[in-house]
Ligand SMILES: Nc1ncnc2c1ncn2[C@@H]1O[C@H](COP(=O)(O)OP(=O)(O)O)[C@@H](O)[C@H]1O
């Protein structure tokens with residue numbers, strides 16, 4: 027099984043992906059974590075020092091490496107879809123799910139965030155609106171399924187995605203039941 031999550035910063039790719047991997051009993055990989063291991067510092071520091079293009083070059087290499095041995099649940103970074111090479115690697119090797127969110131919901135989740143370099147600006151909500159307008163068509167082009175994240179909790183999103191994967195024939199129906207609440 028190989029599932030990739032795409033969407034804007036704050037959409038829940040990392041948080042939902044981690045829980046989805048556990049539920050499906052399959053490895054969870056976050057491209058941003060793999061990148062930070064390779065560069066040896068935080069993405070924000072790397073952006074400051076080397077610039078966005080250098081980051082995108084490493085991101086492209088990491089996505090190509092992971093696609094060559096596609097498995098588990100992959101959380102991508104929000105900008106992974108900017109390059110056509112990444113879009114086709116993801117589409118061709120993973121079942122891609124777009125976690126769609128409104129800029130307003132994302133702003134609510136990320137208003138205190140200091141880790142995302144693209145949002146360290148005077149008007150982060152305005153920046154999220156620009157990113158949404160520019161990237162929404164690219165996420166849709168890359169994804170096989172779209173899930174709206176506005177209202178559901180992270181646990182509910184995992185349930186919705188498992189159901190979608192069952193419908194798409196990626197996982198067997200009933201093979202990954204929800205853990206009973208303890
Ligand atoms: N559906 C949701 N409901 C409530 N909080 C969420 C939801 N999705 C994500 N979050 C929270 O928003 C923040 C950003 O999520 P994260 O998974 O890091 O996003 P991404 O990896 O897509 O940028 C985290 O604190 C996460 O717990």
Ligand SMILES: O=C(O)C1=C[C@@H](OP(=O)(O)O)[C@@H](O)[C@H](O)C1
Nearest residue numbers: 034035036058103104105142143
């Ligand atoms: O949207 C983007 O261009 C980025 C999103 C980040 O990941 P998240 O989507 O997990 O925040 C990270 O890859 C980097 O800061 C660039």
Ligand SMILES: [Mg+2]
Nearest residue numbers: 039040058101
């Ligand atoms: Mg993330």
